[in-house]
Amino acid sequence: MVARATAGDQDAFSQLVTRWERPIYALAYRTLGREEEARDVVQDAFLRAYRGLKGFKGEAKFSSWLYRITLNLCRDWMRKERRAPVVQPPEGTDAIALADQHASPAESVEDLVARREMSAAVQLAMADLPEEQRTAIMLKEYHGLTFQEIAEMLDCPLSTVKTRLYQGLSVLRRRLERQQAEVASLRRATWGGTNTTTSTIL
């Protein structure tokens, strides 16, 4: 399909877009923390890819090439805006509103609340990481690239990638443990030390 797209087949390129749009958006969103900007970056990334298809020699995987374009665009955006990744305000843990939105029978409302809290905590902790560590974690954890692929994409030695990943995970672990401790402490203060669950709130 990549060969067909490179030869100018628009249908093939559209299929590639369909295949990779979601991962590319996820990478842009997690890097920038903003939905609108992430959408713009995805649009730009595919336009650049389309224009640059002739120059794609197939030495790297098509996905790695797309990821690299996306990361460069995100970096440009952050440099231009002089911004660090934005952390979206944590979504409210209004149990009643969540119960209304809750559609999956496999996940309880309590689990949903916990997952959203954890999502916000992870986002916050990731935003504070140095860019290199954040990128290494994102490419490894959320996109499943091998260490070798990440090293080639970021033009750095394999050991550097592993060091960045390890350091990033270590920092995240400490921050998440601290945040979880703070949340637990806050709950104890608010609910008098009871093990509050959504069912008791309702």
Place this chain on the structure above:
Amino acid sequence: MCNQRDLVREQMLDCLYDEASPSDRREMERHLESCDTCRLEIRSLRRVREDLLAWDVPEQSSVWTPFAPVAVIPWFRQVPSWAMAVAASVMFVVGVAGGGVGASLVGSDRAFTARTPAPSSVANVPELSGTSQARSQIGPDQIGPDQIGPDQIDPEMIGSMVRTALTKSGYDPLRSATPVSRTSSGPMRPDPAMRKQLEDFAQSLIGSSEARQWEAIQQYLLKVANENEWQRRDDARRINALTVQVEQLQAGLNQVALQLTRVQ
């Protein structure tokens, strides 16, 4: 963490992400049995990885739309300009060839001589017959080879035809969907059937690779050239047959004129 920190850390990450070789994995498992620090370390890293899964991404509709407007763009704007130019050159070549056949028919002095015989000019009769006989057949070299081969059509020839066609016809495929209007003294205007055929052909090229388009253009050009060649040969045969009939008629007229002269 044990003393061989960096080495063990790398091996630990390889195991954590399933990138360790079987032997490295066994070695790490042996190490973890004896090292509490590393065992705790890898356990906490696994927990962080699980926490990271909680960060989901909002659902989004597709943001990719650049190809969507293609449906409202006229077909001729989707065809590569060189393909349009080649199609125009095909029309031009067909027109020129058709004009050539016409000229061989209309431009011959034999035909005019047959239409305007001079019955009273008996002295001209033998010469006329002789001249007619000498000119009555179109020679094989004028008919040309039976078939035009693919080796006779190459990109350079196409390029030359394109330039000639664009220069002489004033046809600009990027500005107009139809050829510019032509005066009666200009090149032939293609008939609707031919135009439709060319449009269908050009549309069939949309979306094909460049190599496929070149191949299709070449085949099309070859087909048109061969069709044109057969048409020219057929026309030449008919012209020959007509010429013979005209000459017979002319000879008869000369006989009548001769007898009239004798009667007078």
